[in-house]
Amino acid sequence: MHYCESCTSPHTPEHLLYLYHTHLRSLPWGQLHPDTQLMEQLFNVERGSPKSCFLFLGEVLCQVNWVSVLSDHLQAPPPLPTYPTLEDAGAQESHTMLVYLLYMLVFLAKEEHILSQPDSPLLSLLVQSSSLPWQQVDLSSFQGVLGYVGAHYAPSLLLSEDPALQLLLTSLRRAAGLQPLPQEVPHREDTLKASALVCWSVRSLAALEQGGGGVGLAALEAQLEALLESVVTFNPPEAGLEQRHMAFCRLFGDALALLNGVGVSTGEALAARVIAWLDRKGRGFPILPLLTACSRCLASVRHMTRIMEACITAYFNHAGEESVGWGPVLASLQVPELTVDDFLSESQSGGSFLTLYAFILQRLNSEYTAANERRTLGLINTWTNQVFPSGPADEAKLFLWWHKALSLSAEHLTPQAGPAEGSGVVLGLSRLQTRLLQLGEERLNSGLLGAIGLGKRSPVSNRFRVVVRSLGAFMSVQMPSESELRLQPGSDLQLSEKAQQMLAVLEAMPSNKQYAELEDAVNKAVRFIRYPGHCLGDGPRLLALLANLLYPDLRYLHAIR
Incomplete structure (x- = not known):
């Protein structure tokens, strides 16, 4: 304290400071037991005294056994009662000393003069301080420390490979609770x-x-x-x-x-x-x-x-x-x-089909009305016509959309539904069926080459084609025309020419060697489609059957299984 009060004036000649520091360095500073008053003097010296005074005081304080100094109060200070006890005051002082020590490390870690010394006491202190309970530093003090770091250190501090700076960053992370010691209680x-x-x-x-x-x-x-x-x-x-x-x-x-x-x-x-x-x-x-x-x-x-x-x-x-x-x-x-419109548009173009399915569910949950369900059906059909899976990783996500569309359509195609509401749903199903036919093609039909059947090979997998062709064939069987729907199961099936053609294509798929391993799934789908006890409302069941057979490991499909 005497040194801080008497020898650190800004007007003290540098040669006198050199003499002071040379003789004072020989004292046993390791036995020093700093208190809050001495640490406050360090702040004063750092702000208003010659640089050599600050460096000397920093060297001295680095030799202190700080683990011993703080060992009496290594736990977080309890909330102060109305009348604080001596124990509470001691714990509060220990917390203050912990804050001062963190400031001191931040002050000194940028000083090459101290770090470059043989057996640098600062580097030793940074290593020893790793066991201190930095997490107990309060928010206001931590923000002050970060403010000093931001003002006095370059942004490249984060990328530094210097051992001292790495240790300093570790202390800061521990003070923030991002790198706590084992079994340390959160602040x-x-x-x-x-x-x-x-x-x-x-x-x-x-x-x-x-x-x-x-x-x-x-x-x-x-x-x-x-x-x-x-x-x-x-x-x-x-x-x-x-x-x-x-x-x-x-x-x-x-x-x-x-x-x-x-x-x-x-x-x-x-x-x-x-x-x-x-x-x-x-x-x-x-x-x-x-x-x-x-x-x-x-x-x-x-x-x-x-x-x-x-x-x-x-x-x-x-x-x-x-x-x-x-x-x-x-x-x-x-x-x-x-930005909901941009969000939906970007989700479509970027293949964020699960995100869009979640949006569909949120929309349905927000308003339990037939009008909202019909609007959602229209949205699903619009999206289905606008997107194309980029590959096997995305394709099965569309099953969630279609399962919801088929389920909602079945609920609205009842004898009680009015002709206007029913016709809109039927039109949507017809468009879905047309789109399924396009998605099931071997080659893309876009562009000039696509128009003549020479487009690029479709990126979807063979099992995806089995699903969309099966679903398309099922819909052609249950919807012979827009005015004729099988809403109830019957004893026999009257297949239209289109339905017969689509079933023939589906049944012939296993004869192609690239679909041979999918024969079991194709046969089960054909049996499901030909069974007269099924009607249009069983479309979600067919989709669930195919998901179980061909995509058993995709947990996001559990919702439709």
């Missing part, structure tokens, strides 16, 4: 502290990318994935399921904001990295909060729909053997109200 402000650190990280990375700071795409991708992983392992202090969901949602949103702050091409690459990360992540992490975060933080509707689709896919793919339903997805998915 009540951990979610807000973690959010502050993730936001600072994102700002730093965006500044590096936009400022041409030499950061490569691979480094950005690795940093984004590290942020997502840190959120996954985070343990929110909130107790309720909804509160924990929103805590994860906030942190995922903070991390995904990086996609908004970088260039277009970089944003595309980062979105692809998030999707790949979701695909391989596996079970046991909060997927649904990430789904909610997409619509809240992503500025690009394209990024939003693609990552949403990946979230829903991962939710079902990694659900294990237990039965999972669409309820949690519907509760977590939020369609942006201001």
Whole structure:
């Protein structure tokens, strides 16, 4: 204290300071037991004294056994009662000392003079401090520390391979609750502290990318994935399921904001990295909060729909053997109200068919009326005519749409339905049947070559063609014409010429060697279609049968099985 009060004046000649420091370094500073007053002096010296005074005091304090200094109060300070006890005051002082120590490390970690010394005491202190309970630092103090870091360190701090800076970042992450010690109790402000650190990280990375700071795409991708992983392992202090969901949602949103702050091409690459990360992540992490975060933080509707689709896919793919339903997805998915048309259009063009199915269910749940169901039917038919699966990964998602369309159509095609309502539903089914015929073709019929039968080979799988041709044949049997529908089962079937042709094509498929392995599914579909005890309302059952036979591993199809 005497040194701080008497020898650190800005007007003290540098040669005198050199003499002071040379002689004072020989004292046994390791026995020093700092208190809050001494640490406050460090702040004063850092702000208003010669740099050599600050460096000397930093060297001295690095030699202190801080684990011993803080060992009496390593637990979080309890809430102060109306009349604080001596024990409470001691715990409060220990917390203050912990905050001061974190500030001190941040002050000194940028000083090469101290770090470059042989057996640097600062590096030793950074290693020792890894066992300190940084998580107990309060939000206000942590925000102050981050503010200092943002003002005095370059954004490239995150990418530094320097051991001292890596240790400093570890301490900051632990203070934020993103890298806690084993069995450490969460701090009540951990979610807000973690959010502050993730936001600072994102700002730093965006500044590096936009400022041409030499950061490569691979480094950005690795940093984004590290942020997502840190959120996954985070343990929110909130107790309720909804509160924990929103805590994860906030942190995922903070991390995904990086996609908004970088260039277009970089944003595309980062979105692809998030999707790949979701695909391989596996079970046991909060997927649904990430789904909610997409619509809240992503500025690009394209990024939003693609990552949403990946979230829903991962939710079902990694659900294990237990039965999972669409309820949690519907509760977590939020369609942006201001850009709903762009959202739906981008979902169609980007193949986000599960996302659109969730939108269909949300729409039906929002209004239980026949008019809303008919509007939804029209929407499904419009989408079906506008989309084409990009390959086997997307194709089975359309079964969910068609199952819902067939179910709703059967409910509206009753003897009680009026002619106007019924005719609209029948027209929709006719269009669906026509589209199924197109989707079942071996080659694409678009373009000039497609018009003459020489288009590119369709990207869909053989089993998908079995499904759409079976469904199309079933509809041709049950709908001989728009004015003649089989709404009730009968004792025999009167097949139209068109129905006979479509059944013949379906029955002949196993004779082609590329469909030979699908013979069992084709035969069962044909028996189902030819059975006179089935009527138009059994279309969803046929679709469920084929899904079970040909796509048994897709858990998102459990809703129609």
